Amino acid sequence: MSQQRQRDLRVVVAAARARLARVAGRESLRRRGIWVVVAAAVVGAARPLYWPLNGDAPLWSGAAVALGFFVVSAMVGFAVLVLLGRRARPSELLSARAIDQALSLREVVASGFAFERDGRHGVLESMALDAAHVAVEGFRPTKHFALPRLRPRPRALALGLGLAVVATMIGSYHPALAAILASPPTSDELNAAASLEAFARELERGRGAEARDEREARDRDRDGRSEAKGSSRSKVRSDLARKARSAANAARRGDRAGAMRDLEDLRSATRDAAREAAALRAALRQIASALQVRPPSAGGAEPSGDPSGRGERSSEAARDAADAMRELARQLREREDSEGDAASPAQRELRQLAEAVARTRSLESGGGEQRELAQRLAEALSRAGEALGAGDREGAARALEEAARRAAELEAARAEAQRQLEAVARMLQAAGALGRSMQMAMAGAQGIDPGDEMSMGMAMMGMDGEGERAGAGAGAGEGAGKGMDRGALARALAARLAAMGMGGDPTGRPGTGPEGHANNWGRPGAGIPTTGAVRDRVEVSEGDQAVLAIQGMGQNAEPTKEYRNVFPSYAAQAEEAIGDEVVPAAQRQVVRRYFEAIRPGGAVQGNP
């Protein structure tokens, strides 16, 4: 036998082996494919275990991911099956035997191949090899080794589709889904969420207008300062609006825990912004005071209990600083005209400028925008001081005029922040409404009796009133900060009210008692349906309202729950509220006395 014929036999056997590998792969797929589908279904159904979704992910995302995992797992499994099947392909000898089987021969090809492989070239072995070669002439692996059909049977197809559906359904689990099913969002929550989102859009519209102004200002001011200022403010607005929208979306999804977290984030961010604005206002007032041209406005840096008119005072303080600088510049020019009597006044003015510079430096610890403006103001004041020290009164006057312009810019920034805080305050009002409606819904889901729900709604209304007052006030910056802090106080009071079993509107809106409450947080004619002394009209200022109302409501009211059982739920919040320095100092002792009085075993337990 020639080497060519030997090679032909090997080629045929190799081709048959490759074909048998494909057959084995398909056969493996055909026989074990259903188990791969089952495994893929398990992978898809277990999606919540290894691929948990965020609370704000869309509800359909779980199903999509589970289906994706199912499909990918099935594909990978099928590929693995085919590869494993191909790896289990027969050896060359078994392939030769398969050829014999296909040709209905008794190992003619296998024996010839084995003799040729083993190098046995005796007479009879050569005859066997010849017979093998004759047998494989015209042999076509593709013809003799048909590939198994992969088209699944109807029953298997139905089973696979059913598994896919089941896996997708199980894998579509969403954290909010269970909450929605157990306690779907109420109409109040949906309304409050829509309202909150509307305010968020309003805040963003303001940001859009601000952005246009920034572009225009950038055209005018090429040094890029406006861009820095605008970017900072836009970022704050955008961040607040985003958090508000996130809370609204979470509430719509039924993710109450997530919504409450978002609301808390929103309050925290608002509190920071308000503190920054308050610090700016106080610093401006101190600069004016240092220049001592005009006494600073009444009230000082320490905020008072009444926030009304704070914004006005802040603006006035800023104007005072600018005016004081301009007045000092004017006086310097006048003295320049009358040389000789400059020694003593100049020393006083130098002291004033030095103190003003020191006050201004304190502003540099603020935010990016404030720091930049404060630096420029401080530089101008320093130049004025240097010029005055050198006896250059005209130069000092020019520097002071520039400082006045910088102070005016600082005031403009503060005013913009003020407007922003007003919008934020309105949004916070909506956030408060959303929070109340969610708490009501959660209380309903936890089986609290209607009396409790109404009490909580009423209690939350008190918090709302404070927030509204804080947002609407002229001194919105500081007012908002206090409002947030009083929110914590209001929560503690809400728990106390719940313990007292006081009724209220379960929607969280102000109640409609026979005599409207005398505060200004609710609608006209609305009030707290209480008993006893609280029915009397109460003309009190903000901050005192809740405390006085509670003191009144406690009179002659019958508690619906054991006081000892409910006290721990609000004790921690009460301590936190008292310890916060933002609580007006004038009110701290009142609040502390109140909580100490109602503590179990206290002096007036159950009847504070």
Next chain:
Amino acid sequence: MGLAAVETKVEQCTERTEESGPHKVVELALERARIVARKLEEGIHRVIFGQDDVVHHSVVALLAGGHVLLEGAPGLGKTQLVRTLSSLVGGSFSRIQFTPDLMPSDVVGTSLVVTTSSGNKDMKYRPGPIFANLVLADEINRATPKTQSALLEAMAERTVSVEGKPRPVPKPFFVLATENPIEMEGVFTLPEAQLDRFLMKLVLTMPKLATLAAIGARAEEPEMPAAVTTPEELLDVQATVRSIPAARHVELYAARLVLATHEPDEVRYGASPRAAQSLMACARVQALLDGRAAVAVQDIQDVAHVVLRHRLVLGFEAEARGLDADHFIDLALAASPVE
């Protein structure tokens, strides 16, 4: 092509080896062996109706040079089969009816005191019936183990030692022993070690209805057929059979199959290495009869039952469960991979 024509061609090819080449010679030798085997089978079937497998395997054993143990009820044609075969081969034939009082010397022969022409007394060896080309050992299990051993030694060694002098049996030497499984009284079961000397064990079964009717319709004893071959030619055929090659994987398969018979717990003793030789020998004949120049795995599978059947010693559990050797051979076949 007839046998005579084949022989002529073989002679011609042998004389002109350089012209025809070794392939042609071997091809003709294989063809001659196939014709002999076919004629033997045809000749037996003229006398024996049915029992195709027994007839076929008897010829296989004859060509493989082994001995056969026939098991069957009385009247199934065991003796007739051997007589026919001996007639066809054309060699010497002897029959030994084994009985409990049969002595070894009755089988292998003995020395007698004879008077020579000069009047002296002398010992002269008188060969026993074992010295024949075909020996029918009828009802071998009726003889004592001592007598059985004398026969079985001759079967294995193909030599008989009498008075310290080895005496080879004639070639070809082919023993067909029969045993009756029905009678249990007064029989001596063959030792397992001696059973191993038989190449195969054939079981004659009751013929089917049509076969039985044909047997009954026969009015006279059938005439013994004429010889279709000679002992010398039979030796050539046996040599040709032994030259048929087997691939490595076939040899390994036979070994795996033998080892697999040891696996079941119910089998007390599995097949011996001699069984592997027997498997290959019979498989070669199978390949020859199938017209192939190489042994296939299927050839081994074809003869596995008849070759291994009497070599397995089953345990009590197997007998209690009513399992026979064929069951465990099937298990071994199923458990033995080709590669």
